[in-house]
Amino acid sequence: MNKKEQIFKAALSLFSENGFHGTPTSKIAKLAGVANGTLFHHFTSKEQLINDLYLELKKELVEVSFLDLNDKNNLEVNLKQIWLSNINWALENKAKVIFLQQFLNSPYLTEDTKKEVDTLAMTYYQMMERALKENKIKKIPFDLIYVQATQQMYGVINFLLEMEDFNNKNEIIDHAFDMFWNGIKT
Amino acid sequence: MNKKEQIFKAALSLFSENGFHGTPTSKIAKLAGVANGTLFHHFTSKEQLINDLYLELKKELVEVSFLDLNDKNNLEVNLKQIWLSNINWALENKAKVIFLQQFLNSPYLTEDTKKEVDTLAMTYYQMMERALKENKIKKIPFDLIYVQATQQMYGVINFLLEMEDFNNKNEIIDHAFDMFWNGIKT
DNA sequence: ACATTTACCGACTGATTAGTCAATCTATGA
DNA sequence: TCATAGATTGACTAATCAGTCGGTAAATGT
Numbered sequence: 001m002n003k004k005e006q007i008f009k010a011a012l013s014l015f016s017e018n019g020f021h022g023t024p025t026s027k028i029a030k031l032a033g034v035a036n037g038t039l040f041h042h043f044t045s046k047e048q049l050i051n052d053l054y055l056e057l058k059k060e061l062v063e064v065s066f067l068d069l070n071d072k073n074n075l076e077v078n079l080k081q082i083w084l085s086n087i088n089w090a091l092e093n094k095a096k097v098i099f100l101q102q103f104l105n106s107p108y109l110t111e112d113t114k115k116e117v118d119t120l121a122m123t124y125y126q127m128m129e130r131a132l133k134e135n136k137i138k139k140i141p142f143d144l145i146y147v148q149a150t151q152q153m154y155g156v157i158n159f160l161l162e163m164e165d166f167n168n169k170n171e172i173i174d175h176a177f178d179m180f181w182n183g184i185k186t
Numbered sequence: 187m188n189k190k191e192q193i194f195k196a197a198l199s200l201f202s203e204n205g206f207h208g209t210p211t212s213k214i215a216k217l218a219g220v221a222n223g224t225l226f227h228h229f230t231s232k233e234q235l236i237n238d239l240y241l242e243l244k245k246e247l248v249e250v251s252f253l254d255l256n257d258k259n260n261l262e263v264n265l266k267q268i269w270l271s272n273i274n275w276a277l278e279n280k281a282k283v284i285f286l287q288q289f290l291n292s293p294y295l296t297e298d299t300k301k302e303v304d305t306l307a308m309t310y311y312q313m314m315e316r317a318l319k320e321n322k323i324k325k326i327p328f329d330l331i332y333v334q335a336t337q338q339m340y341g342v343i344n345f346l347l348e349m350e351d352f353n354n355k356n357e358i359i360d361h362a363f364d365m366f367w368n369g370i371k372t
Numbered sequence: 373a374c375a376t377t378t379a380c381c382g383a384c385t386g387a388t389t390a391g392t393c394a395a396t397c398t399a400t401g402a
Numbered sequence: 403t404c405a406t407a408g409a410t411t412g413a414c415t416a417a418t419c420a421g422t423c424g425g426t427a428a429a430t431g432t
Contacts, residue, residue, distance in 0.1 A: 003410080019293040021207035024389055035411040040391060042409095098291070105287040107205040140361045147341045148365060155337035159330055175326045179334060179369035189380080210419055221381040226421060228379090 004042045006032040008053055016098040020050065020108060051113045054103055057096050062120050064089045075131040076181060082124075083153065083177050090157040097157060121146060137184045145184055152180050190228045192218040194239055202284040206236065206294055237299045240289055243282050248306050250275045261317040262367060268310075269339065269363050276343040283343060307332060323370045331370055338366050 001009075010032035014023040025046055029036045043049040065082045073081070090097045103109060128142050137145070156176040160169060187195075196218035200209040211232055215222045229235040251268045259267070276283045289295060314328050323331070342362040346355060 017293070020205070022293060025391080026389070036390095037392080037412065038410055041411095044391095046390065101291040102293070105284070105290075106292075107203065107208060107288070138361075138364075140365065141358070144342075144345055144358060144361060145365075147345050148338055148362065151337040151341035152334055155333045156330075159333050172327070172330060175324075175330060176334065178324075179326065179331075183365035183369040211421080212419070222420095223382065223422080224380050227381095230421095232420065 003032070003034050003038055006034060007039055007042060007049070008056065011049055011053055012057075012095055012099055015050070015053075016095040016102065019102065020046075020106070025049075047108055047110075050103060050108050051110055054100070054109060055113055055116055057100055058117050058120055060096075061086065061089065061100075062123060066123065075127070075134075075136050076185070078127065079181065080177055083180075084173065086153055087157060087160070087173055091160060094161065097161070101154060101158075124149075135186060138186055140184065148183075149180065152176065189218070189220050189224055192220060193225055193228060193235070194242065197235055197239055198243075198281055198285055201236070201239075202281040202288065205288065206232075206292065211235075233294055233296075236289060236294050237296055240286070240295060241299055241302055243286055244303050244306055246282075247272065247275065247286075248309060252309065261313070261320075261322050262371070264313065265367065266363055269366075270359065272339055273343060273346070273359055277346060280347065283347070287340060287344075310335075321372060324372055326370065334369075335366065338362065 007028060011023075011028050014028055014031060017023075025039055026036055028049075029039045032039075039049070043052060064085050067085060069078055069081055124146060125142055128137070128145060131137050132139070132142070156173060159176075160166075160172060163169070163172075193214060197209075197214050200214055200217060203209075211225055212222055214235075215225045218225075225235070229238060250271050253271060255264055255267055310332060311328055314323070314331060317323050318325070318328070342359060345362075346352075346358060349355070349358075
């Protein structure tokens with residue numbers, strides 16, 4: 001693991017726990033095991049670090065989504081597959097989800113970062129567009145469906161993260177998916 | 187307007203625009219037109235201010251929800267009424283929504299605040315509990331429905347706030363509500 | 373009228389922190 | 403072997419900021 005990755009890892013851990021204001025760059029450097037100056041060699045500012053890290057995690061999430069996807073399956077099966085991949089990733093990467101949620105609505109993300117994130121979402125759009133043409137889902141603007149899908153995903157994830165016993169974990173995930181799917185299917 | 191309210195107002199405006207780290211208490215005091223020390227007379231710390239403001243806004247939101255509600259109407263009508271009240275409040279109080287979203291997942295909210303917020307949600311729970319008994323909605327844990335309702339509400343609001351033309355505003359709101367309702371109805 | 377509490381002021385400080393910089397080290401390639 | 407570029411270091415600083423404090427003014431109660 002190179003120094004830049006070490007910094008990413010340390011930053012993720014500290015930011016997700018203490019927030020932007022609560023984590024000085026000096027602590028990030030220390031935890032990463034590098035000198036203070038090294039951090040600013042790789043990132044021009046603290047905000048830059050946040051933005052880079054945010055994009056990195058978003059990319060990882062999109063990648064996870066499409067890993068086990070099969071074009072031949074129908075939309076519902078594919079959507080559920082994405083649903084499951086995302087949620088499992090989230091449960092296994094608590095700090096990453098907390099970070100993403102914490103900075104999603106923060107003023108630290110630049111417009112550039114937001115635009116890049118939108119580009120990443122394109123992949124999902126294409127899938128939905130096809131389904132809409134094939135009359136499988138209601139005539140609702142994609143954007144709206146996408147926003148709601150994301151929101152509901154975060155909803156289940158938060159719900160699961162706060163649950164103490166995990167016995168009916170799968171039941172919850174299924175319920176939540178049904179709620180979503182029944183909302184959009186024709 | 188007393189000084190405490192002036193501070194709330196100034197804090198809301200600055201925090202929603204620049205975040206916690208981006209707004210020094212000195213600027214809040216200046217914008218509020220009070221002395222630096224006055225702020226710390228009313229709030230023991232900057233974090234306390236955030237927490238108080240957050241609770242205040244949540245209370246306002248719950249109040250708005252139940253303003254025009256009629257017990258005699260059926261669940262769907264009542265839910266839609268809440269839906270509309272919330273969204274309209276949000277569109278008319280942009281800064282407040284931005285603040286609420288920004289701090290919802292921040293590390294600045296104390297456990298106490300979170301608990302108090304949960305108490306506020308009780309009112310919604312009771313309504314849903316009745317509906318579940320009367321078999322009007324699917325057998326899904328309330329908590330999950332509540333989380334998803336909230337998430338979807340934020341979803342539409344964000345969507346609308348980023349829309350440039352407001353021509354089909356009502357259409358979007360209706361679509362979004364249908365998505366939600368179809369997700370939970372029996 | 374007096375006493376006591378509460379609101380308010382604003383200059384001040386101790387501590388913190390983002391970012392700099394000059395120097396050293398490492399890697400690559402010709 | 404030497405030169406050049408990039409990586410790394412850590413001591414340093416200029417600026418900022420949360421919260422304090424001693425004192426005044428206003429409100430409240432008796």
